[in-house]
Amino acid sequence: MRAALLLCCLLGRPAFADHDPATYFGPRLVSEEVRVPVRGGRYTIAATLLRPAGPGPYGAVVLNHGVPVFARERATESWENFAHVAPVFARRGYVVIMPLRRGFGATGGEFAEDAGPCSNPNYQSAEQAAADDVMAAYDYARLLPYVDPSRMILAGQSAGGLVSIFAAGTRAPKGLVAVLTFAAGRGGNPAANPGVPCAVEPVARLFDALGKAVKAPVLLHYAENDLYFGPKITRLWYERFSAGGAQAEYVVQPPFAEDGHNVFGDLIGLRHWLPTVERFLATHSVPFERLDAADPSRQDLFSSKLPYVRSACRSLYRVFLEAPGPRAYAVSADGHCGFAGGMKEAKAEAIRQCSSVAALPCVLYAEGEAVVWKKEDSTMAAR
Structure with a gap:
């Protein structure tokens, strides 16, 4: 079946702070830039909030970014990578908080997630550092007056997906109802070795341990043509994770564009991942209907x-x-x-x-x- 392809010639990325009726539709959304204290206030991280305009209470989603290979890319990291994603969750009754971890974008500071050489990476240490920042944002969101602290979701793309699972398994987050991951993993380098990350087994060992610890249901969503983590690798990770007893669902969608690793952040990618998320959350009785569905x-x-x-x-x-x-x-x-x-x-x-x-x-x-x-x-x- 042929259909015309999406033309997404956006006039710049949409700005959450400017909800002009001519460009945004659906429930009114409110955005805010905040600084979140971490580890008792030893440092703060920058975060962007996007939420429905009403009093709530709403669920909350902590949306976690990946880890670009080059430092110059980490320095420019921002909410813009989730510009098409965050409104989807907010329109469905969720407060979306998008933290920038240490060494990224407006947070600045020293990069804390370096796992070391590919020959002997220490992903445990890297994920612990990332989870500190993720859980600071998580706990911050739970205390907001318009958030229902019993309806929390951890979500992320690439390394952000892996740290979402890691935080769920090692920090016992209160109120967690689901973990949503898209192209989750670490160590990918499509230029050097398309589809095969540099340290498959060390990540698999992480999944071994996390499968025994994560209590919330987890969605592992990948694309067949992911140039960072190919299907053979991601199926291995899923099997190791589920062998530990995790409530995991593994989905590999058909190829997307030139590199399926980017399906989550692309507007046209919504046609693939959104129905999967809707079905997954419905299976686990997690509300996910548009606020204006009955209008x-x-x-x-x-x-x-x-x-x-x-x-x-x-x-x-x-x-x-x-x-x-x-x-x-x-x-x-x-x-x-x-x-x-x-x-x-x-x-x-x-x-x-x-x-x-x-x-x-x-x-x-x-x-x-x-x-x-x-x-x-x-x-x-x-x-």
């Missing part, structure tokens, strides 16, 4: 009754619903679609994307927050 004024927009389109286009429409604006979604009577978000010419681009794969003319289905399609539109277009 009568939005029922047409959320309706699953898309005209004509195939399953690939239905998943692309889900991306449209989470995208910043200006945004538009187009369909054709022969089952194709097109989408554009975060660009001034979204309407024209959505039509162009749809027309590039459709034999019949394309018409707009939705724009911004409104369904604009009428059945006669496609009837006329098909003539």
Whole structure:
């Protein structure tokens, strides 16, 4: 099944602090920059909060970043890597806190997660240092007046996923209901050895120990073409983890773009990981419904009754619903679609994307927050 690919020509990354109705949709969100004390105030780390505007109480997600190979990349780390991800959780009733650990971005200071040489890495020490910062953010979030401390989630991408599991297994976090990881691991170097990290067994030994200690359910989500951690490696890690008794679910999705390691942070990646997260959390009775799901004024927009389109286009429409604006979604009577978000010419681009794969003319289905399609539109277009 072919469908027009997403065009995501964003005019810069979306800024959480600027919820302009012309660019953001759904429940109103509030953002805040904070400094979180760690280890009794010996130092502080920078963190960004994104939350629903109401009084709550809401659940909370601690969203953890990875570890770039080069120091210059660590120095520029920011919430921007989660710019498309954090609003998804916030719209579903979660306060999202995104800490920058020591040696990263606005936190600065000395990098504390160096595991040493690939021939003999000390991941235990590196993860302990990272977990100090993660748990400081976790405990900070639990004390916020609008947070339900019994509904906490640890989540992260790449090394951020591994430290989420590590913190869950070694720090006994109170109120933890789930751990969500995406491309979790350490030691990957796609330039030197695509798909095979430098120290598979040391990470596997971490999973051995953590499998016996983590009590919350854990999602291990990977892509088939992850150039940091290939499927043979990640399945080994999952098997070692689950052998210890962990409640783990292992998901390998089809290839994504050129490197599936980046699926979580990419807007189009939502079509792959969001349904998996929804199903996983529902299985474990963790609420994850959009706050505006029952809003009568939005029922047409959320309706699953898309005209004509195939399953690939239905998943692309889900991306449209989470995208910043200006945004538009187009369909054709022969089952194709097109989408554009975060660009001034979204309407024209959505039509162009749809027309590039459709034999019949394309018409707009939705724009911004409104369904604009009428059945006669496609009837006329098909003539």
